Amino acid sequence: MTPTTLDPxxxxxxxxxxxxxxxxxxxxxARAARHRVTAALAPALLxxxxxxxxxxxxxxxxxxxDKDVTRALTSWDGQWFLGIAEGGxxxxxxxxxxxxxxxxxxxxxxxxxxxxxxxxxxxGLPGVPTVGAAxxxxxxxxxxxxxxxxxxxxxxxxxxxxxxxxxxxxFAASPMAVALSMTYSEATFCALAVWSLVGVVERRxxxxxxxxxxxxxxxxxxxxxxxxxxxxxLVAAWRRRDDWRPWVGALIAPLGxxxxxxxxxxxxxxxxxxxxxxxxxxxxxxxxxxxxxKFALLILxxxxxxxxxATVWLLVVALALVVLSLRxxxxxxxxxxxxxxxxxxxxxxxxxxxxxxxxxxxxxLLVPIALALARRRTSTVVAVLAGVSVFSAxxxxxxxxxxxxxx
Numbered sequence: 001m002t003p004t005t006l007d008p009x010x011x012x013x014x015x016x017x018x019x020x021x022x023x024x025x026x027x028x029x030a031r032a033a034r035h036r037v038t039a040a041l042a043p044a045l046l047x048x049x050x051x052x053x054x055x056x057x058x059x060x061x062x063x064x065x066d067k068d069v070t071r072a073l074t075s076w077d078g079q080w081f082l083g084i085a086e087g088g089x090x091x092x093x094x095x096x097x098x099x100x101x102x103x104x105x106x107x108x109x110x111x112x113x114x115x116x117x118x119x120x121x122x123x124g125l126p127g128v129p130t131v132g133a134a135x136x137x138x139x140x141x142x143x144x145x146x147x148x149x150x151x152x153x154x155x156x157x158x159x160x161x162x163x164x165x166x167x168x169x170x171f172a173a174s175p176m177a178v179a180l181s182m183t184y185s186e187a188t189f190c191a192l193a194v195w196s197l198v199g200v201v202e203r204r205x206x207x208x209x210x211x212x213x214x215x216x217x218x219x220x221x222x223x224x225x226x227x228x229x230x231x232x233x234l235v236a237a238w239r240r241r242d243d244w245r246p247w248v249g250a251l252i253a254p255l256g257x258x259x260x261x262x263x264x265x266x267x268x269x270x271x272x273x274x275x276x277x278x279x280x281x282x283x284x285x286x287x288x289x290x291x292x293x294k295f296a297l298l299i300l301x302x303x304x305x306x307x308x309x310a311t312v313w314l315l316v317v318a319l320a321l322v323v324l325s326l327r328x329x330x331x332x333x334x335x336x337x338x339x340x341x342x343x344x345x346x347x348x349x350x351x352x353x354x355x356x357x358x359x360x361x362x363x364x365l366l367v368p369i370a371l372a373l374a375r376r377r378t379s380t381v382v383a384v385l386a387g388v389s390v391f392s393a394x395x396x397x398x399x400x401x402x403x404x405x406x407x
Contacts, residue, residue, distance in 0.1 A: 042165055044147070046146070046168050046169050047143060047168055047169075047171075050169055051142065051172055051180060051181055053389055053390070053393045054177060054392060054396050061398060062401050064401070072401055073135070073181060073182045074131060074134070074182065075182075078182050078183035079096060080092070080108065081111060081115055081116045081184065084108055084111060084113070085116035085119035085123060085130055085134065089108045089113075100281070104280075106264075106268050106273070107277065107281050109264045109267060109273070109274065110278055110281055112260060114185065114188060115137065115185035115188045115189075117217075118188065119183075120133075135181075135183065137187075138181060138183065138184070138188070141187035141191040142187040142190075142191070144191040144195075145171070146172070148194035148198055149164065149167045149363065150164035151198050152197060152201065152367070153165070153167035153370055155198065155201045156201060156331055156334070156371070157330075157331065162374040163367075163373075163374035164370075166373050166381060167363075167367060169389065170366045172392075173391075173392040174359070175359075175395050176407070177396060178392075179360060179407070180360070185219055188218050189215055189218040189221060189361060192211045192215035193211070193215050195207065196215060196253075197225075197337060199211060199249070200233075201334070203236065203241070205236070205245040205250075206252075208232075208253065209229065209249035209250065209251070212225050212226060212229045212252070212253035212254075212256070214256055216253075216256025216258070216260065217256040217257075217259070218256075220257070220274075221344060221361050222257045223257060223340070224336075224341045224361075226254045227340055228333045228336040228340065229249065230254065231333065232333040233249045233250035233253070260274075283349070284348060284349065284351070285348070286347050286348055286349075287348070289346045289347045291348075291349035295308075295352045296312045299311075305403070307398070307399055310356065310395065311352065311353070314359060318342050318359055318362060319342070321338075321366070321368070322335070322339050324369075325364070325365055330368060334367065337362075337364055338362045338364035341358075341361050345362075351406060353407055356399075357407050373385075
């Protein structure tokens with residue numbers, strides 16, 4: 001009879017033994033993997049390993065297209081964030097213009113202040129250049145996000161530490177995860193968003209509210225987070241759970257987003273000032289998905305590039321993941337958040353090339369995949385995650401080197 005290999009129990013000459021008791025290198029490896037220090041560092045190490053693979057692919061692709069790596073990682077919106085970090089909204093370099101080559105005093109207000117403010121704080125340290133500070137903020141934010149994802153994956157229904165680590169890798173290997181290594185605000189927003197959702201799942205309403213408010217100063221995507229956090233808090237309050245804390249969390253959560261939108265309204269003299277800046281400068285507005293639908297039909301019928309075709313299919317996959325999350329019984333605030341991010345992405349008529357990047361914050365839609373993979377054999381998990389990581393490394397490198405337009 002052939003012995004069956006089980007995890008974490010293995011067989012040795014027909015006798016079932018724990019990996020820690022196995023002889024030789026295998027036993028030492030198992031003990032090292034279970035060590036307290038290894039367990040504590042695992043989320044950071046996995047995240048950094050996947051992102052380093054992406055940067056290595058970027059170096060190869062940049063050499064192929066004769067591009068500078070640093071310039072690629074600071075391109076497009078990254079230049080706006082660096083400009084705001086250096087001079088504030090009032091003193092952004094004159095060569096930065098909107099999508100139509102124009103510039104008004106209100107144009108920089110399209111970019112939320114959270115990320116460039118953090119960059120400016122780090123830039124204030126002795127000997128730290130602005131670009132280095134921006135990369136440092138993105139790097140640290142990504143690591144903080146990794147620990148939040150590991151925590152979230154272990155706290156959801158059916159979750160485990162293994163599922164949390166798989167979720168970290170899936171996020172770090174998202175198709176447009178290269179943005180996490182750029183001077184973009186995605187890493188910072190995702191770090192705040194995931195810890196806010198950890199607060200919701202663990203019913204730590206002050207954590208949820210404070211992190212949600214901070215996220216509202218980083219990206220407009222915080223609207224989906226505010227909806228999820230406030231809805232969960234109000235349901236908890238209605239059920240008379242956790243005393244006064246849900247009420248406080250719900251009151252704090254929208255302050256960042258509403259505060260910045262209010263600031264822009266005062267600066268522009270319009271109640272919808274931020275939306276007006278977006279529409280005037282980038283022709284970006286919410287059209288209910290009409291432009292996205294038209295774009296998808298056009299690209300599926302006549303593909304023009306790898307990036308555009310992949311973007312359409314990634315949006316289709318994201319819709320399928322919403323359905324999967326509902327069928328899997330994922331905690332409803334996490335579904336609300338993920339679906340909200342997707343709805344904002346699909347419903348905008350903005351730059352179609354950026355839609356794959358704008359899916360990055362919808363990391364909760366990856367939870368069902370992480371839970372399913374975590375139950376598979378280790379060899380299967382490693383093979384799948386390795387394949388996904390390699391694809392992400394190539395796709396991200398292609399998007400910011402071979403692809404000539406903004407992402």
